[in-house]
Amino acid sequence: MRMTRMIKGWGLGAFLVLTACGPTEGDTILSIADFDYTPNNLQVEPGETVRVRNLDTAAHSATSSPSSADLVPGAVENVGFDTGEFVMGEREFTVPADAVPGTIVTFYCTVHRDYRHGVGKLVVQ
Secondary structure, eight states: OHHHHHHHHHHHHHHHHHHHOOOOTTOEEEEEETTEEESSEEEEOTTOEEEEEEOSSSOBOOEEESOSSSOOOOOBTTBOOBOOOBSSEEEEEEOOTTOOTTOEEEEEOTTTOSGGGOEEEEEEO
8 A cells, every 4th residue: 555655656756747848948849730740830040959749649750851842851951850750759859050041941751751741841040
């Protein structure tokens, strides 16, 4: 009985710690829900961390592409990222500190790889 209370107490403590671990100031949130990105036009600063949250029960990624015509992994002006495929949860990437303002990077999901399932763009401010 005493051990059960202790374990329940730890569970509550872990829940409170994880709940408190939200984004820090300066982080940008990119959500994936219903096979789409929100926002799909992401404005970021050089050096900024972007947290990608998959709210779907399907695997998704947020992967940069050098071209909006051909969705293939790659970077634009040294700005490239790939969360890898993940189901629910959160991944993050950091925009390089030397990213050139005005750089526009298309991003897409490597699992679904089409415009019907959401494609977005990241713009360095």
